[in-house]
Amino acid sequence: MKPQLIFLPCAESPIWWLVEIGQLQLGFQAGTGWCICSKGQFISISAQEDMVSMLPLLELSRSIFYCHLEKVAQAVPDLPGTAFPEMLLIKCAFETSVSDYWPQKAMDWLDAGANIPEELQHSLRVLTKQRWASQRLRHRAMSILRKSAKK
Known part of the structure; x- marks a missing residue:
């Protein structure tokens, strides 16, 4: 699956979804940090094992990914409190x-x-x-x- 850069708020919680890989989403929640949504379950990213499903991110160029994060930071200044x-x-x-x-x-x-x-x-x-x-x-x-x- 190819990663898609998105910028969507989550209706159920204060999470901003930034990447979609098939049915997985990568997002950021102010105060909590980075998380993944898989089949309706939220997983906080805390260990490298949590990143296995996010390996397709590496198919994007690093500069494109970080440019996307910068655009998000400009649109929602209080959101990015933790580095990816x-x-x-x-x-x-x-x-x-x-x-x-x-x-x-x-x-x-x-x-x-x-x-x-x-x-x-x-x-x-x-x-x-x-x-x-x-x-x-x-x-x-x-x-x-x-x-x-x-x-």
Whole structure:
């Protein structure tokens, strides 16, 4: 499913839905933070496991996604009080994948300017040792690690 950027208030609660992926929605609630709605159930995002269903976000370019968030922030100034949990999404791609697809997409986001905290560097190091990871993926991960060491 391809993610669709939306900007809709939730009728039942003070949640603003910002992305739709099939029947899933990603939203933000002032004071509570980021959440996902799946089949009418609301899940607060607190761990990387919560982000598995949001991996298709990585198919969007990082700049397009953050441009959308900036437009939302301008329209509803009191809404974005918490930054999007980008590192949970990227870490989820690195640590739950069993193919190159999601890690490659996550690395596209990293190449687009995301800071690389130590815990994410650890995930990249682990990724370079996965048997299922292609040589191309391992080399790209090592390249990102080298670049982050220079910063």
